Amino acid sequence: xxxxxxxxxxxxxxxxxxxxxxxxxxxxxxxxxxxxxxxxxxxxxxxxxxxxxxxxxxxxxxxxxxxxxxxxxxxxxxxxxxxxxxxxxxxxxxxxxxxxxxxxxxxxxxxxxxxxxxxxxxxxxxxxxxxxxxxxxxxxxxxxxxxxxxxxxxxxxxxxxxxx
Numbered sequence: 306x307x308x309x310x311x312x313x314x315x316x317x318x319x320x321x322x323x324x325x326x327x328x329x330x331x332x333x334x335x336x337x338x339x340x341x342x343x344x345x346x347x348x349x350x351x352x353x354x355x356x357x358x359x360x361x362x363x364x365x366x367x368x369x370x371x372x373x374x375x376x377x378x379x380x381x382x383x384x385x386x387x388x389x390x391x392x393x394x395x396x397x398x399x400x401x402x403x404x405x406x407x408x409x410x411x412x413x414x415x416x417x418x419x420x421x422x423x424x425x426x427x428x429x430x431x432x433x434x435x436x437x438x439x440x441x442x443x444x445x446x447x448x449x450x451x452x453x454x455x456x457x458x459x460x461x462x463x464x465x466x467x468x469x
Contacts, residue, residue, distance in 0.1 A: 312342055312350025322359035329359070337362055337376055369401055418442060 313321070319329045332338045338358055341349040358379070365375045374397060381393050421440035422433075433439040 315349050318351045321356045
């Protein structure tokens with residue numbers, strides 16, 4: 306990658322980092338990337354390190370960090386002096402891991418509920434919601450509704466008895 310006038314043009318940086326130009330500009334506006342120098346012709350000229358910063362941002366997003374969290378991490382990394390250990394990547398990664406593990410636990414419960422619904426042959430959400438044998442979590446919510454809130458219409462089918 307060749308630099309022009311001591312820097313990389315926007316397109317070069319975006320291509321090298323695997324992002325589009327709008328993403329590059331957005332990160333710049335958000336302060337995730339420093340405002341680049343300008344060429345005599347007015348073109349943005351980024352230092353080669355901008356590619357690394359963009360790659361780090363995208364990797365951190367894949368790990369579940371928000372742009373706000375990434376901004377904080379980048380800022381903490383820029384100011385190593387006076388930096389407290391509980392403010393850096395280690396602490397944030399620990400917190401993010403707790404969040405991710407909680408989401409995995411929630412998704413495991415959801416997957417099990419969906420498998421149970423598939424095995425039970427559930428086919429109609431409304432009918433299933435009013436059945437005491439419904440394996441989906443909203444069956445409990447439907448059961449909590451005040452009596453008489455569901456009026457059976459003449460053309461409303463009866464719930465399936467093999468499932469819900």
